[in-house]
Every structure is written in structure tokens, then in C-alpha cells.
Amino acid sequence: MTKTRYDFIKELLVEKKMNSNQRERILELASKEFSYEGTLEQRIQKIEELIFRENTDEEKKIIFEQTLGSGTQKIADLNNELHEINSKLNDAFGDDPDKVSNLSDPRYEDVDRINTLNTTEIDELSNLANLFGDSESKGKKELKQFKGLKRQGGTEEKPKYYDPYKLYEFLFHYNQNLVLRYTCHDIDEDALTNINARCNSETYDFTAHLKIIIEEFEKHSKQYFAPKIAPLIRGYLTGKGYTGSQLQNGWSTDKIREGWSSVKLSHWAEQNPGIPPNWNEDLAEEKDIELFPIEPQIKSPISFEPIQNFTQLTLHFKNLFHVKYGNESLKAILKRVNEFKKWNDVIDIVFDEHKFPDNLEHFTSVDKVRWAYVRLLESIVEKHNIDGKPKVKLGFYEENQCVYLSIHHVNGVYKKTIQNTLERDGEKLSLLIEKQINGLCNLILKADFGGSNYAEINLWNGKERQVIPLDNFQGVQFLLEFPKIKRS
Amino acid sequence: MIYLIDDKKNRQKDFGWSEDKLAEYSSFLTPLYNLGDIARVGEALYSDESVILYHESFLDFTPDRSKAVDQRNKLVERASNNEITVAFFSGSQSSKSLSENAAYLPVSVLYQNLELFINHYNRESVDLKYLLFGQSPEIEEELEEKRAKANRDIEDKAAEIPGKNLFIRPKRRFIPDAIKGAKEESITSNDISDEKLSEKINEWLTETEFDNIFIPLCFGQTLSDFNGLRLACHIRCTSTSNQLKNIFIYGFVGIEYLLENEYFNILKTRNVQLIEHKKEAIQAAGNNCHVSLSSQDLSVELRKLNLPTPKNYYDSHSIANEWGIYQMARNGNINVNDLNNFDTSKFESIYFKWLIAKNELNIQLPNDQILKQKRYSENLPGLTLITKIDLDKIPK
Numbered sequence: 001m002t003k004t005r006y007d008f009i010k011e012l013l014v015e016k017k018m019n020s021n022q023r024e025r026i027l028e029l030a031s032k033e034f035s036y037e038g039t040l041e042q043r044i045q046k047i048e049e050l051i052f053r054e055n056t057d058e059e060k061k062i063i064f065e066q067t068l069g070s071g072t073q074k075i076a077d078l079n080n081e082l083h084e085i086n087s088k089l090n091d092a093f094g095d096d097p098d099k100v101s102n103l104s105d106p107r108y109e110d111v112d113r114i115n116t117l118n119t120t121e122i123d124e125l126s127n128l129a130n131l132f133g134d135s136e137s138k139g140k141k142e143l144k145q146f147k148g149l150k151r152q153g154g155t156e157e158k159p160k161y162y163d164p165y166k167l168y169e170f171l172f173h174y175n176q177n178l179v180l181r182y183t184c185h186d187i188d189e190d191a192l193t194n195i196n197a198r199c200n201s202e203t204y205d206f207t208a209h210l211k212i213i214i215e216e217f218e219k220h221s222k223q224y225f226a227p228k229i230a231p232l233i234r235g236y237l238t239g240k241g242y243t244g245s246q247l248q249n250g251w252s253t254d255k256i257r258e259g260w261s262s263v264k265l266s267h268w269a270e271q272n273p274g275i276p277p278n279w280n281e282d283l284a285e286e287k288d289i290e291l292f293p294i295e296p297q298i299k300s301p302i303s304f305e306p307i308q309n310f311t312q313l314t315l316h317f318k319n320l321f322h323v324k325y326g327n328e329s330l331k332a333i334l335k336r337v338n339e340f341k342k343w344n345d346v347i348d349i350v351f352d353e354h355k356f357p358d359n360l361e362h363f364t365s366v367d368k369v370r371w372a373y374v375r376l377l378e379s380i381v382e383k384h385n386i387d388g389k390p391k392v393k394l395g396f397y398e399e400n401q402c403v404y405l406s407i408h409h410v411n412g413v414y415k416k417t418i419q420n421t422l423e424r425d426g427e428k429l430s431l432l433i434e435k436q437i438n439g440l441c442n443l444i445l446k447a448d449f450g451g452s453n454y455a456e457i458n459l460w461n462g463k464e465r466q467v468i469p470l471d472n473f474q475g476v477q478f479l480l481e482f483p484k485i486k487r488s
Numbered sequence: 489m490i491y492l493i494d495d496k497k498n499r500q501k502d503f504g505w506s507e508d509k510l511a512e513y514s515s516f517l518t519p520l521y522n523l524g525d526i527a528r529v530g531e532a533l534y535s536d537e538s539v540i541l542y543h544e545s546f547l548d549f550t551p552d553r554s555k556a557v558d559q560r561n562k563l564v565e566r567a568s569n570n571e572i573t574v575a576f577f578s579g580s581q582s583s584k585s586l587s588e589n590a591a592y593l594p595v596s597v598l599y600q601n602l603e604l605f606i607n608h609y610n611r612e613s614v615d616l617k618y619l620l621f622g623q624s625p626e627i628e629e630e631l632e633e634k635r636a637k638a639n640r641d642i643e644d645k646a647a648e649i650p651g652k653n654l655f656i657r658p659k660r661r662f663i664p665d666a667i668k669g670a671k672e673e674s675i676t677s678n679d680i681s682d683e684k685l686s687e688k689i690n691e692w693l694t695e696t697e698f699d700n701i702f703i704p705l706c707f708g709q710t711l712s713d714f715n716g717l718r719l720a721c722h723i724r725c726t727s728t729s730n731q732l733k734n735i736f737i738y739g740f741v742g743i744e745y746l747l748e749n750e751y752f753n754i755l756k757t758r759n760v761q762l763i764e765h766k767k768e769a770i771q772a773a774g775n776n777c778h779v780s781l782s783s784q785d786l787s788v789e790l791r792k793l794n795l796p797t798p799k800n801y802y803d804s805h806s807i808a809n810e811w812g813i814y815q816m817a818r819n820g821n822i823n824v825n826d827l828n829n830f831d832t833s834k835f836e837s838i839y840f841k842w843l844i845a846k847n848e849l850n851i852q853l854p855n856d857q858i859l860k861q862k863r864y865s866e867n868l869p870g871l872t873l874i875t876k877i878d879l880d881k882i883p884k
Contacts, residue, residue, distance in 0.1 A: 189502040282596035326585020
């Protein structure tokens with residue numbers, strides 16, 4: 001194995017043309033790799049840095065082989081397996097994974113596995129497999145661990161902590177970027193003037209516009225790091241994964257295939273010269289322009305509204321990462337979830353009048369927030385063990401540059417002891433942290449642990465768990481903390 | 489005063505608010521384009537009578553951006569405390585919402601309803617709903633919700649109806665893939681005038697003969713106009729090969745919403761049916777209507793319409809005069825479009841079309857009558873000038 005890596009690096013240094021920086025980097029990485037095997041986490045981190053940062057395929061290949069061994073045997077098999085599961089689930093339950101969340105069906109395990117990966121990630125795995133070809137089973141095994149696919153009742157290592165501030169930073173600056181912002185807004189005359197100026201064109205030129213969008217995104221991805229959302233945005237803009245291979249299953253969990261780089265959109269642009277695809281709907285209607293249709297229409301899981309054209313898709317894309325106000329506020333989104341899940345029948349849900357405004361904006365992965373909310377409420381329903389419905393009070397507020405979503409089970413008692421909570425997560429909490437929380441937000445627990453024991457515990461914030469005793473506390477409160485500034 | 493905070497003059501112009509139009513409303517509306525403008529207004533901006541219309545991206549990408557963000561945060565805070573009335577608008581806002589004294593809406597909706605809002609503000613009434621929903625805010629809000637729900641619940645499978653079907657839909661927020669194999673046409677908010685509807689009918693219904701025509705109950709900027717009823721009247725009153733075909737008006741409200749509409753009576757005529765905004769309802773309607781309307785029945789059916797005289801005429805004499813012109817031209821076998829110094833588009837209005845169709849004047853005169861009339865007219869001596877009257881010389 002070591003010989004293989006040695007040979008590979010040697011060949012690379014001797015035969016490949018590369019500049020001095022690249023050569024130096026390879027030597028440095030090779031040196032590190034030969035100096036220790038490292039824990040899985042350390043090795044995975046290296047892969048992530050290379051995969052998620054911009055590197056050439058060749059660089060990725062080197063590091064991938066160095067860290068995981070010389071192969072990624074049957075990563076494609078893994079993909080096939082996942083696609084099969086996905087297909088089975090679709091056959092059984094349709095498109096909405098919410099429908100299966102409460103089922104005790106053995107396929108529940110599969111649902112969770114699917115939830116871990118979005119289609120972009122699945123495609124990414126496939127792309128990696130294509131890049132590296134068939135290899136040994138170690139790659140598959142370690143990738144399974146990397147993606148958290150192998151669960152053994154919480155006995156596995158905890159996932160690597162992703163700082164949620166990075167997600168906020170990535171999205172905030174995406175929205176501020178002079179070019180990228182118009183991929184999540186509609187375009188009016190004024191915006192069009194700006195775009196044309198940037199494209200050095202007097203009239204709108206879709207090809208030139210798309211080119212600067214992709215260039216700008218490449219720059220953005222190098223400057224900011226958000227592995228939890230970047231694949232989705234990349235898919236939306238380029239239709240491709242990190243390795244440059246075409247995404248086969250769309251770019252989002254809604255399986256949306258159309259995006260800025262779709263061939264059909266390009267044809268539409270040819271037939272509608274001078275018109276941006278996300279032209280303001282009123283302006284398009286005024287000029288009797290038929291905007292690029294999304295067929296079949298998609299029902300937005302965020303707004304529950306149908307998406308019928310590309311301008312609406314653009315606004316939907318924005319809703320995937322920007323909690324806004326009114327109908328696009330978190331309050332409205334959660335109310336729709338409650339209605340859909342019929343939770344008002346089984347839970348007394350109250351939105352805190354003073355601590356849940358419907359105009360608090362935040363940049364985050366809205367889909368993951370939604371899922372985290374679903375999982376936590378499911379767990380509340382499951383664990384509620386006194387007479388009457390569980391009472392849940394919801395808050396969403398900002399304090400000290402942090403946004404908080406509070407889910408407070410007012411008439412509950414935490415089922416585990418303080419010590420157990422420190423030592424070991426249950427299977428569902430592990431899954432919640434791994435799939436939804438990590439990289440999205442920090443998770444803090446404040447609870448009545450029974451026997452007059454009250455405490456606050458940092459379940460997930462990148463630091464070792466600590467207990468802050470409380471004099472008193474009613475119920476069980478999960479605080480999802482979304483930092484807007486970088487922690488020291 | 490209403491303060492319009494938007495740094496993009498082009499955008500304003502784009503949505504119909506030129507400098508001239510802004511100047512016209514300057515007693516009530518003050519546009520502010522930069523921080524200097526805002527500073528000049530000072531604390532008056534936050535007075536009780538003020539309404540602030542704020543573009544979400546005001547001064548983005550300018551050196552003043554951070555100051556503008558501070559300004560915006562201040563507005564949000566004051567709005568949260570119910571201290572000011574504010575509407576935030578943006579190109580990334582796809583829906584409308586109102587929370588006490590703060591509204592959120594798409595940029596196009598703001599400029600579309602701004603004039604109406606000013607008129608209501610003028611009457612010392614600050615109700616942001618006019619800005620969000622236009623002339624009849626309560627009903628419009630309700631209809632928008634009903635439309636959203638209806639579209640959310642739309643079935644996937646297309647309706648299957650034998651024969652030739654025409655499915656007319658609004659440009660936006662429509663039933664996708666409604667009828668398998670149907671010809672589909674879209675109608676925009678610009679197409680709601682009688683003249684435009686006549687144009688569309690001639691375009692869609694002249695060449696191909698359909699068995700069934702499906703039209704939306706609501707289209708155009710104001711849903712509560714229920715323009716589909718008027719469109720159905722146009723189809724029935726326009727001489728095309730589809731004049732007598734089945735008309736299905738699909739809508740997301742029941743008949744109780746339509747009782748006051750001036751075109752309501754079209755629903756009392758044969759082979760015009762109001763159906764639900766569902767593919768299932770479309771399929772059922774299309775498959776269950778086998779009795780066709782005959783040309784002999786048309787006049788009788790159209791008499792049920794009983795349209796009121798148009799409001800843009802001074803009195804019924806004005807209508808009688810134009811009606812007289814039409815009749816004379818017809819009897820003289822003259823195409824009305826050949827008339828000089830007369831706006832023939834008047835005859836495209838639904839009222840005249842209805843008069844014509846109801847009285848069967850769109851049926852061509854028999855050839856022998858035309859020939860007779862021609863012979864008589866040739867025998868007429870023509871106009872003879874007896875004398876001239878100079879009105880200036882008549883004592884007052």
C-alpha cells in the first residue's frame with residue numbers, strides 16, 4: 001500500500017507538468033501522509049479540504065488515494081445501492097420523505113440513510129467513483145463512515161464538527177455578491193443594465209452571463225467554505241458535481257433538474273434573445289414572453305407553492321437559504337410543516353408572542369432547519385409520557401450576534417440522566433446531529449432531568465460537553481444556535 | 489407623506505413611474521434616492537403620518553451600503569414596535585404579507601398598486617392592504633389564497649377528453665398539463681380590454697374548430713373582476729367557427745362570488761358552465777356535455793345576458809348614434825372598418841358585440857336584398873344643397 005502511494009507520487013512529480021506551488025503542496029501532503037496514518041477523522045478532513053476546496057481532479061485524486069488508500073472500490077456499487085433504496089422509497093411513499101418519518105417500517109433505516117445524502121451528494125459519490133475507477137473495498141467502507149451511513153447505536157465516532165458560522169458566511173456573501181445575487185432574485189431593467197455592463201455587452205447575452213456566474217461562484221467557493229450547501233448551489237448553477245461530472249438526479253432534494261446550465265434553458269435563451277431567464281414575471285407578461293417552463297411543476301417544500309417557471313425557481317432557490325419575512329418567515333414555514341404533519345392534533349404548539357417575530361431574517365439551510373424541527377418534534381411526541389398533549393413553545397430570536405430557534409417541550413422531563421447525556425447520545429440524537437445539526441447550528445439542551453436535577457448541556461458546539469447546573473428549569477428545551485459571527 | 493426609498497430610477501420607470509408621474513403625485517409622495525435625501529427629510533420620516541416604502545436592496549453595492557443597512561435595521565425595529573408604517577419590497581420577494589403595520593411585497597406589486605394606495609392615503613386612510621392587493625383588498629387577498637390552495641392541490645394526471653379541446657390559461661399560476669392533447673393558449677394581464685380579447689378570439693378561434701373551450705374565471709391583475717365571464721360573452725358574441733361551442737369556465741370560487749358581476753348572466757345561457765379549478769372537474773365536464781347549441785338558439789340565449797350600457801357613454805343617445813352608424817353601414821353593405829373619421833374599435837366592445845349578435849346583425853344580408861338596396865340607392869338623386877346657414881349671423 002505504501003509502495004503504491006510512493007510510486008504514484010513519484011510518477012506525478014517526475015512526469016506531470018506542475019508549477020512550483022503545486023509541487024511544493026504535493027510534497028508537503030506526501031510528507032504528512034507518510035509520517036502517520038492518522039485517525040479516520042483526520043484523514044477525512046484532508047479529503048474534505050481538497051474535495052470541497054477547488055482543486056484539479058489530479059490533486060483530488062492524489063489526496064484521495066493517499067488518505068483512503070489506493071482505491072475506492074465499488075463506490076459505484078454504493079451509489080447503486082442508494083439509488084435502489086431511493087427508488088424503493090419513491091415507489092412506496094412518493095416524493096415526500098415526510099410521509100414515512102413516523103413509520104415503524106423496516107425501511108425507516110433506509111429513509112434515514114437517504115436523508116443523510118441529498119441527490120447532489122449521491123451524484124458526487126458517483127462522480128468520485130468515475131474519477132478513480134474500481135478499487136479496493138476500503139474506500140467504500142471509509143466513505144460509508146465519512147457519510148455516516150454505518151450506524152451502530154451511537155457507538156461510532158462522532159462526526160467532525162463543522163462551524164455553522166461558515167454556512168452563514170458563505171450564504172450571506174453569496175447574496176451580497178454582485179453577480180451571484182441575480183441567481184436568486186428576479187431581474188428587472190436596472191439589474192439587467194448591471195449585468196450587461198459586467199458582460200461588456202449592450203444587450204443581454206445569456207452565454208456571457210452564465211460564464212461570469214460560474215466564474216464568480218468558483219471564486220466564491222474558494223473564498224468561503226460551506227460543504228453543507230455548496231454542492232446544492234454548484235448543482236443549481238453548473239448542473240455538475242465537484243468533479244465536473246453531470247448530476248443525473250437534479251441538484252436538490254426536490255430532484256429539480258433544471259438550473260442555469262441546463263441544456264433546455266440554453267435553448268430557451270436562444271429563442272428569447274436579450275431576455276434573462278429569470279426576468280421579472282410582470283415585465284415578461286407585459287411583453288408577452290413565455291418564461292422558461294418548469295415541467296412538470298414542482299411543489300416547493302418551503303413555501304408549498306407550485307413552481308412553474310424559471311423566475312419562480314430562482315425565487316425558490318433563494319427560499320432554500322434565506323429565512324425572510326411574511327410568508328417566507330420561519331414562523332410561516334413551521335406553521336406549514338405543522339399543518340402538513342397534522343401536529344396541531346397531537347401537540348399544543350405555541351409561537352412565543354414576544355420571541356418569534358415573523359420578520360427575523362437569517363441565511364441558513366432552510367431545508368435542514370425544517371428537518372431538524374421535524375425530528376425534534378417527533379422525538380417530543382415519542383418521549384412525552386404524562387397525560388395530555390405535549391406542550392411546545394417555539395421561539396426564534398437574535399441575541400448577541402446569534403440567532404436562536406428554541407423548541408421548548410414545556411411539560412416534559414428529559415429521559416436520560418445528566419451523566420448519560422454527557423457520555424452517550426441515543427441513536428436518534430446521533431442522527432439528528434450528524435444529518436441536520438452539524439454545520440447548520442450548535443445545539444444546546446436545557447432540561448429538567450428528573451429528581452430535581454436541572455442543567456444546561458452543550459450537546460453540539462465543537463467543544464467538549466459540559467454541564468451548567470441550573471437552579472430550576474421547567475421542561476426540556478432544545479436551543480438551535482446559529483452564530484452570525486466567528487467564534488474565537 | 490409617503491416616502492419611497494428606492495435608489496433605482498430606471499426600475500421606477502420600468503414599472504411605469506417616470507419622473508413626470510412621480511411629480512404628479514409630489515404632494516403625497518416623496519422619492520428618496522440616497523442617504524442625503526433621507527437626511528434632508530430628517531425625523532419627519534418617522535412621523536405618525538408617514539408611510540415608508542423601502543426597497544430591500546437600497547444602496548447595495550455602493551459605498552453607503554452599511555449606512556443603508558443600519559437605516560433599514562432601524563426601520564425594522566421601529567416597525568416591530570409599531571412606531572411607523574413601512575412596506576419592504578424586493579425582487580427576491582415572491583409573495584405578499586402584512587403584519588400589523590409592516591408589509592412585504594414584490595417590487596412589481598408595489599409599483600402596480602402605488603397610485604391606488606396614494607389615492608386612498610389622500611383620503612386620510614393608511615391601509616397597506618391597498619398596496620398589497622389593490623382596489624378590493626379583502627376579496628383580493630381571499631381570492632389569492634384560494635388560488636394558491638387550488639394550485640397546490642392540482643392533480644398530476646392530465647384530464648382526458650375526446651375531441652378537440654382548447655385550454656386557455658393565465659400566463660402565470662395556472663393548471664399545468666391540464667388536458668391531454670389539448671391546444672393550449674395563454675392570456676396575459678395586458679389582454680383584458682375588450683379590444684384585446686376580440687383580437688385573441690380571432691387569433692385562437694377562427695381557423696381551428698374545437699369541441700370544447702376551457703377558460704379561466706380569473707385572469708388579469710384584479711382577480712375579483714372575474715374576467716372569464718366577460719371572455720365567455722366575447723366568445724358567444726363573436727362570429728367565429730367556435731361561437732356555439734361548449735364553454736367551461738374553471739375557477740377556484742363558487743357561484744356565490746359572481747352574483748354581482750355584470751356578466752353573470754352568461755352562466756344562465758346554454759352550454760356555458762362554471763366548473764372547479766381541478767383536472768378531475770375539467771375531465772368530468774368535458775365528457776358529460778353532449779348537447780350542442782344551435783345558431784337558431786343563439787339569439788334567444790344572448791337575450792338572457794342583459795348587459796348594462798357602458799359607463800363611458802354620456803347617455804343612451806350617444807350609444808344610439810353609434811348603433812345607427814353601424815346599422816346604416818350594414819344596410820349600405822359597407823364594411824364598418826372602411827368608415828372614415830370614426831373609431832370602429834368601438835364595435836369591438838362587448839356591449840356592441842352583444843347588440844349585434846343578439847339582433848343577428850352579424851349574419852350577412854341576403855344577396856337579393858343587397859342587390860335591391862343597391863338598385864334603390866342608384867336611383868336616389870343624392871344630396872341637394874338648399875341653402876347655407878351661417879351660425880355667426882344668427883342673433884344671440
